[in-house]
Amino acid sequence: MSLTEKDRQYLWHPYTQHKTSQTPIAITKAEGALLWDENNKEYIDAIASWWVNPFGHSNKFIADAIYKQLTTLEHVLFGGFTHEPAVKVAERLMEILPKNQQKIFFSDNGSTAVEVAIKVALQYFFNKNEKRTTIIAFENAFHGDTFAAMAASGISFYTQAFQGMFIDVVRIPVPIKGQEQVSFDALENAIKKHNCAGFIFEPLVQGAAGMVMYEPEALEKLIRICAANKVLTIADEVMTGFGKTGKTFAMDYVLEEPDMICLSKALTGGTIPMAITTFTQDIFDAFYDDDINKALFHGHTFTANPTGCAAALASIDLLQTKEMQQNIARINTSHLNFQKKIGTHPKVITARTLGVIFAVEIKSDSEESYYGSMRTKLYNFFINKGVVLRPVGNIVYILPPYIMTDEQLHKVYTTIEEAIEMV
Numbered sequence: 001m002s003l004t005e006k007d008r009q010y011l012w013h014p015y016t017q018h019k020t021s022q023t024p025i026a027i028t029k030a031e032g033a034l035l036w037d038e039n040n041k042e043y044i045d046a047i048a049s050w051w052v053n054p055f056g057h058s059n060k061f062i063a064d065a066i067y068k069q070l071t072t073l074e075h076v077l078f079g080g081f082t083h084e085p086a087v088k089v090a091e092r093l094m095e096i097l098p099k100n101q102q103k104i105f106f107s108d109n110g111s112t113a114v115e116v117a118i119k120v121a122l123q124y125f126f127n128k129n130e131k132r133t134t135i136i137a138f139e140n141a142f143h144g145d146t147f148a149a150m151a152a153s154g155i156s157f158y159t160q161a162f163q164g165m166f167i168d169v170v171r172i173p174v175p176i177k178g179q180e181q182v183s184f185d186a187l188e189n190a191i192k193k194h195n196c197a198g199f200i201f202e203p204l205v206q207g208a209a210g211m212v213m214y215e216p217e218a219l220e221k222l223i224r225i226c227a228a229n230k231v232l233t234i235a236d237e238v239m240t241g242f243g244k245t246g247k248t249f250a251m252d253y254v255l256e257e258p259d260m261i262c263l264s265k266a267l268t269g270g271t272i273p274m275a276i277t278t279f280t281q282d283i284f285d286a287f288y289d290d291d292i293n294k295a296l297f298h299g300h301t302f303t304a305n306p307t308g309c310a311a312a313l314a315s316i317d318l319l320q321t322k323e324m325q326q327n328i329a330r331i332n333t334s335h336l337n338f339q340k341k342i343g344t345h346p347k348v349i350t351a352r353t354l355g356v357i358f359a360v361e362i363k364s365d366s367e368e369s370y371y372g373s374m375r376t377k378l379y380n381f382f383i384n385k386g387v388v389l390r391p392v393g394n395i396v397y398i399l400p401p402y403i404m405t406d407e408q409l410h411k412v413y414t415t416i417e418e419a420i421e422m423v
């Protein structure tokens, strides 16, 4: 039996309707921006394997750091114990995070990072004997698939089976150009009408919504409204973190600081699942008490796994090299040129770029659903051409590993141009 046949017998894949979907492609090897399947067909990974892999696949520098850690201290429980890799990750993050971030809490993935942030927002007010139980989130947000993260997420078909079982969430429009005031007013209204504990948002780019972008000034205003009303702000940088927007964090474009930040995806360079939620001293202090009940009773078995920490440290090293910063700038320039070229195409509605993120919306006769027919046609076209891209409805986006060569990037662009002609 081939790998894919055995897969079909036993495995259940994420976001997959197994009755109608095609068999998955079995990847046997990866290096840099390239993947190879079991028939030795080559693919360019133009989405960094769901946005996790900025420094390329099978990266030797990160692998060496992981191996060294695995053969020194692979894991120890983090309840009652600590270790150097965790402390070092904290120290490194303190150097690069917004200055008000003072405490870090480890977990395992983007959803748990969000779960922790939402629980902390709710318990912060519980600990202060204040009744605040509503979370504010953007329309079409994506914050993960565990329960609180799912409640905050606004992509409805992901969550429709669970409506009515969620924590209280009010949704406000994203302040895209021309819609800023509507968004500000909706936030003011939500705060007036509900007992709001926190506001969670994807800063500047909503990834899963199709790389929807909005301006830093609009986010500054929203954060100021929250601060004036003591609503805690949560920047979900799970997708945007570690260079994707052209700066280390999307919040580096924003003059106001959030109360909490969620990190995962590129944190370990796409090697070991790990996540971090960071907090202000004020938040930590609301849990710091002689009363044990005020503690944060949240943890995961693999919290602060030393191997994951070693991978994170190596990744931050790589991100901060001159070479990697030049790569990010190079890809950004390249994207802007492609945007100029493709933006005026008669079949294109709009194209946009921030950092290494590029997205183009293609005209369509009918309302394109997330996994609709245009999406399937585009996806298959790209796969046939050996380019991994996962369009969202009629939106095609690129989020390449920073080490992608100009030649590879050029092939991705040409393939997208061909796809636009094809649909």
Ligand SMILES: *Cc1c(COP(=O)(O)O)cnc(C)c1O
Binding pocket: 109, 110, 111, 112, 114, 142, 143, 144, 145, 202, 207, 208, 236, 237, 238, 239, 240, 264, 265
């Ligand atoms: C991917 C993502 C998550 C969820 O992360 P998982 O590791 O898939 O649980 C949360 N927030 C944002 C913004 C994301 O892009």
